[in-house]
Amino acid sequence: MSLSPEQRREYRAIAHHLKPVIIVGDKGLTQNLQEELERALNDHELIKIKVASQDREARQEAINALCEASGAEVVQTIGKVAVIMRRAKMPNPKLSNLLRHKS
Numbered sequence: 001m002s003l004s005p006e007q008r009r010e011y012r013a014i015a016h017h018l019k020p021v022i023i024v025g026d027k028g029l030t031q032n033l034q035e036e037l038e039r040a041l042n043d044h045e046l047i048k049i050k051v052a053s054q055d056r057e058a059r060q061e062a063i064n065a066l067c068e069a070s071g072a073e074v075v076q077t078i079g080k081v082a083v084i085m086r087r088a089k090m091p092n093p094k095l096s097n098l099l100r101h102k103s
Contacts, residue, residue, distance in 0.1 A: 001074060011046055011075045014101040017081040020050035024062050029069070037070050044083040046075070046097040053080075 003011070021040045024033065040047050049066065051059040063082045067074055072086035086096070093099045 008075055014097055015046055018048050022049045022050040024051045029065055041086045042088050043095045044097050045088050050076045051080050
């Protein structure tokens with residue numbers, strides 16, 4: 001599923017005020033991190049991820065690996081922070097960033 005430019009713009013606007021929910025540290029992509037990513041995507045649908053690596057290519061590889069493993073799509077990447085989204089099968093209106101910020 002590819003996002004249209006209008007969808008990307010809308011999702012970037014929603015994510016602007018969000019804080020990173022997942023932080024990838026020195027240990028990289030551990031099993032616990034992937035489980036937490038699944039929980040966050042199921043609850044919030046649209047989240048920010050921070051990758052604490054100094055190497056630009058390593059950060060991009062980590063973001064791509066997380067998206068590939070979870071089935072999410074990258075909305076935007078700026079520096080060490082990426083915005084990713086994956087629609088939930090049954091979104092919770094109180095937790096979903098997409099439903100809470102719909103205009």
